[in-house]
Amino acid sequence: GAVVSQHPSWVICKSGTSVKIECRSLDFQATTMFWYRQFPKQSLMLMATSNEGSKATYEQGVEKDKFLINHASLTLSTLTVTSAHPEDSSFYICSARDLVLTFGNGTRLTVT
Amino acid sequence: DQQVKQNSPSLSVQEGRISILNCDYTNSMFDYFLWYKKYPAEGPTFLISISSIKDKNEDGRFTVFLNKSAKHLSLHIVPSQPGDSAVYFCAARRRTSYDKVIFGPGTSLSVIP
Numbered sequence: 001g002a003v004v005s006q007h008p009s010w011v012i013c014k015s016g017t018s019v020k021i022e023c024r025s026l027d028f029q030a031t032t033m034f035w036y037r038q039f040p041k042q043s044l045m046l047m048a049t050s051n052e053g054s055k056a057t058y059e060q061g062v063e064k065d066k067f068l069i070n071h072a073s074l075t076l077s078t079l080t081v082t083s084a085h086p087e088d089s090s091f092y093i094c095s096a097r098d099l100v101l102t103f104g105n106g107t108r109l110t111v112t
Numbered sequence: 113d114q115q116v117k118q119n120s121p122s123l124s125v126q127e128g129r130i131s132i133l134n135c136d137y138t139n140s141m142f143d144y145f146l147w148y149k150k151y152p153a154e155g156p157t158f159l160i161s162i163s164s165i166k167d168k169n170e171d172g173r174f175t176v177f178l179n180k181s182a183k184h185l186s187l188h189i190v191p192s193q194p195g196d197s198a199v200y201f202c203a204a205r206r207r208t209s210y211d212k213v214i215f216g217p218g219t220s221l222s223v224i225p
Contacts, residue, residue, distance in 0.1 A: 043217040103155030
């Protein structure tokens with residue numbers, strides 16, 4: 001079946017630094033990928049839709065300058081959390097659609 | 113405003129018995145509903161789905177029921193197994209947004225051996 005690989009699985013960074021998270025579709029091409037964020041014991045909240053070759057579409061309330069998304073190829077989307085702060089600590093998950101939405105294993109970001 | 117609701121944050125069931133997870137939605141534009149299963153520190157895994165033109169879909173031990181008039185769906189797992197212990201997310205898709213899936217808050221299921 002379709003596989004979405006997300007890297008890294010966890011990262012700890014200092015406040016003020018930037019962190020890049022990669023999302024790859026391993027055996028299919030994905031013109032569209034999605035980035036979610038999950039707070040503890042809460043639902044997955046869609047942050048943005050990543051479109052290959054064009055700008056990402058951000059959900060209301062999500063700062064596009066804070067969460068930079070690049071979808072440079074049909075198999076790779078990246079999310080960069082810029083100038084990270086402790087409140088950005090969360091579980092970030094990407095997904096892409098083959099026959100159904102397939103999710104990566106997520107990235108646990110901790111900002112100290 | 114939460115469009116997909118799962119009012120039970122947790123559920124405990126004895127192994128071999130039936131697990132029933134409930135979900136309610138408010139947006140009448142939703143036409144496709146999905147259940148995802150999630151283990152800690154992993155991404156959600158697709159489990160089963162149902163289109164709004166159906167009221168039941170079955171796949172092995174998993175059955176999803178849809179009551180459109182009540183805007184309610186449920187996932188039945190029978191018989192429940194310890195490996196079913198996970199968080200289950202109900203999700204819904206709007207007719208005009210094929211990939212934009214809205215998730216509920218999840219129900220944590222514990223199957224007790």
